[in-house]
Amino acid sequence: MSEGTTARRPSQAELEEMTPEQLATLAAELDDVVVVRNANKWPVPGTKAERRAERSVAMWFLLATLSGLAFLGVFIFWPWSHYIPPSDPHHWLYSLFTPIIGVTFGLAVFALGIGLVAYVKKFFPDEVAVQQRHDGPSGELERRTILAQLAAAGNDTGIARRGLIKGTVGLAGAVFGLGAGVAVLGGLLRNPFKDGPESPLWHTPWRPEHPGEKVYLRRDVGLSAEEIMKEKPELRVRPEDLDAAAMETVFPFRLTDMEDAEKLAHGIRASDAAVMLIRFRPGERVTQRKGRENYHYGDYYAYSKVCTHLGCPTSLFEAQTNRILCPCHQSQFLATEYAKPIFGPATRALPQLPISVDEEGYFIATGDFDEAVGPGFWERPSS
Numbered sequence: 001m002s003e004g005t006t007a008r009r010p011s012q013a014e015l016e017e018m019t020p021e022q023l024a025t026l027a028a029e030l031d032d033v034v035v036v037r038n039a040n041k042w043p044v045p046g047t048k049a050e051r052r053a054e055r056s057v058a059m060w061f062l063l064a065t066l067s068g069l070a071f072l073g074v075f076i077f078w079p080w081s082h083y084i085p086p087s088d089p090h091h092w093l094y095s096l097f098t099p100i101i102g103v104t105f106g107l108a109v110f111a112l113g114i115g116l117v118a119y120v121k122k123f124f125p126d127e128v129a130v131q132q133r134h135d136g137p138s139g140e141l142e143r144r145t146i147l148a149q150l151a152a153a154g155n156d157t158g159i160a161r162r163g164l165i166k167g168t169v170g171l172a173g174a175v176f177g178l179g180a181g182v183a184v185l186g187g188l189l190r191n192p193f194k195d196g197p198e199s200p201l202w203h204t205p206w207r208p209e210h211p212g213e214k215v216y217l218r219r220d221v222g223l224s225a226e227e228i229m230k231e232k233p234e235l236r237v238r239p240e241d242l243d244a245a246a247m248e249t250v251f252p253f254r255l256t257d258m259e260d261a262e263k264l265a266h267g268i269r270a271s272d273a274a275v276m277l278i279r280f281r282p283g284e285r286v287t288q289r290k291g292r293e294n295y296h297y298g299d300y301y302a303y304s305k306v307c308t309h310l311g312c313p314t315s316l317f318e319a320q321t322n323r324i325l326c327p328c329h330q331s332q333f334l335a336t337e338y339a340k341p342i343f344g345p346a347t348r349a350l351p352q353l354p355i356s357v358d359e360e361g362y363f364i365a366t367g368d369f370d371e372a373v374g375p376g377f378w379e380r381p382s383s
Contacts, residue, residue, distance in 0.1 A: 020155075023148030030145060032132035039126045053122045054164055060115030061168035067108035068175035074100050086224065112172050119165065193379060201377065204272045205252045206353060207368035217277060217302070217355065217363040218253035218267070225264035232258070236362040239300060242279040247317040249305060250277045252365065272373040274305035274313065275353050276324065277363070278335055284322070289338040292370075295354040297363070302353040303339045306374040307331055309346040324350065348376065 010018070010026070018026065028035060042050045074097070084094035193199045208215055218235035221228070228235070235253055242248055251273050257263040267273060280286065280299045288296070295301075303324065307314050312328035317335070323342070324333040331344030339350035351369040358364050372380050 020148045020151055023145050024152035027145035027148060028129075034130045035127065036130060037126065037128040041123060041126060054162055057115055057118045057122060058164045058168040060111045060118060061165070061172040064108045064111035064115060064172035065168065065175050067104050067111060068172065068178070071101055071104035071108060072175070072178065074104060086226075108172075108176055112176055115169065115172070119169075123162075201372055201379075203368050204373055205267055205270045206273065206275075206365045209254075213254065214358065215365045216253045216255075217250040217275070217365065219248060219250060220268055225261035228264055229258060229261060237277065238361050238363070239279075239298070239357060242277065242300070244279055244281045244299070245319040247276055247278045247319075249315075250275050250302070250363070271311075272304075272306060275302050276305050276314065276317065277302050277355075278317065280322065280336065284336060287337040289349070289352070292338065292352055292354070295352050297355050297357055300355065300363070301335065302355045302365075303333075303335065303350040304353065304369065304373045306350075307346060308341070308348040308350060308375060309344070311374045314350065 009030070015023075027033075042053075078097050078100070079090070079093055084091045192201050206215055216236045219237055221233050221235060223231065223233065237248065237250055251268045252270075253267055254263075257267060278301050280301070282299060284299065286296075286301070303314075305313050305315065307326040307328065309326065309329055309331050312326050314324050314326045314331075314333065316325035316327060317323070318325060322335045324335050324339060326332075326344065326346070329345050331346035332342050333339040333346070333350050334342050338352065341347060341349065351371050351373050353369055354366040355363055356366050
């Protein structure tokens, strides 16, 4: 309290007996607030103008509710689980998923905000107050009375008798909160481990679908799956295709994929399929992790392109230092030492893909990665 405050500080017993209105008045007096003007915007309750104002505010909260419900419906039920190629007549549904959830969620936030602003403008009393500035923290009495003052401000707006506004804002808030929760916890709606050892987090498209199947290393030639099936370019990679100290991004490929546009597209678009094929300089000293001594072919090594920090593509290779760089958060991995992290937030090495060359001279994967690809998760064992 600053000097000059004339309000008498009540005793604890008097404070307990005060009504909320008296506490609100005392809060202003204790804080050296002089209310110059406080005019109720609707002195006569129940007029047509007041009901129109109430409906206009409720309209924004209702719009927020509907937008939130639309967001939930699209997020949970939209057919977006698998990639749909452009040749499929339902591709437009797949391509609309991200824009629709962005628009519906954004509209829900916008409408809820506009509704709150409209309520304040239309129903809060027109008040002019002058307050003296105080230094230091408030005492227990001030903290207690300010709550009563805030409650009184709400009562002055007539919120107790505005059932339409209370109902719509409550509904909008509930739907918005549910939508935000689904956005954060949406991944828990589907159990990624329901298939046990066959769950998708434990294997990648590099795993052979049956014993003896060849999985080639293919390059991206910049053509759609339909164009590849029509023109039939050579996709497979040979050792002589890479110069020393070079890197190329490769993807899994089976000869049977040439008969199925969806499989062709999936191989190159799967989030855990991209691999960096690196050719070191002849004579480069390479440290290999125990158990992976046969994962390479000569000077050729293949590492997952998915950063073990947050899953960004480790798309940069510095040939002079043999470092693999992730541009998102600047993690660096030393390719000549089993791609172990040497800088940045990543704490695990990039998984290595076992490779060899078949009798025709094309690179093949001799198996899947021996550990989960990408960022860590609770069920992932340490390595």
